[in-house]
Amino acid sequence: MTISVAIGCRKGGVGKSALSASLASYFAREGKDVLLIDLDPQGNVTFGLGGEPGSVGAAEFLKGEKVAPTILHPNISILAGGPELNSVEVSSLEPEALRDLIADHQLNPDVMIIDLPPYSEHLERLGLVAADHALIPVVAHPFAISGAARIAGLIEARQQRSRPGPQRYALVQSMIDLRRTLDRTLQESLKELFPGIPTFGFRQDISVAYSLTEQLPLHVFDNRARVFPELEEIGAWLNGR
Ligand SMILES: Nc1ncnc2c1ncn2[C@@H]1O[C@H](COP(=O)(O)OP(=O)(O)O)[C@@H](O)[C@H]1O
Ligand SMILES: [Mg+2]
Secondary structure: OOEEEEEOOOOOOOOHHHHHHHHHHHHHHOOOOEEEEEOOOOOHHHHHOOOOOOOOOHHHHHOOOOOOOEEEEOOEEEEOOOHHHHOHHHHOOOOOHHHHHHHHOOOOOOEEEEEOOOOOHHHHHHHHHOOOEEEEEEOOOHHHHHHHHHHHHHHHHHHHOOOOOOOEEEEEEEEEOOOOHHHHHHHHHHHHHOOOOOEEEEEOOHHHHHHHHOOOOHHHHOOOOOOHHHHHHHHHHHOOO
């Protein structure tokens, strides 16, 4: 059974792509076969893992072309993101199109991670609907919190109507720096704003940032990065533990 997770939060710069790449690295390090789907027209996670944004990938897959994911590392392959995701053909797809295509192509990696874009609600919905879990990174910024609430609302509306999409979601307090007072109080606020929703932490770590600029999976760049224990907690939740 594939574990599928979409990572999104309307707002840009909250660490969606960094979390997608790091989680891919965590599972690859555990020996799992990971497929990333980059739904961001900017292709940040594609670039950060050593791929080429704009190469044949997610957009062509969505248009129904027969494309194989690009292998970036022994356990990590990707459907690359790129500007073609903004094309008219992609923007006219039904919300369940990606989910159906994944089933049709019998893509069944151990773990599938879908990195959602900040500005396109359409692409965001395509990605969310295709996943059984969602992770919503948030930082101490009002737009990040309102963006998280909108995604949570969309997920819950689909659950209530028994439509395909995430059965469970969690928040990830992203880029935590405990020297910042706001970061220390955010966790409490999130518990109040999202009662009953699990909240994980993902600290600010220079290895996370450098691994992306060096275009290497985190475990290849720094196998002992300080975020691995946090990624392990998220991994356990995704595994239903
Ligand atoms: N946990 C982290 N530690 C250090 N830097 C991070 C972390 N998460 C994100 N960053 C950096 O912050 C910037 C924005 O993150 P990114 O993942 O691209 O955001 P988004 O995908 O939400 O737009 C990037 O330069 C990234 O390297
Ligand atoms: Mg991003």
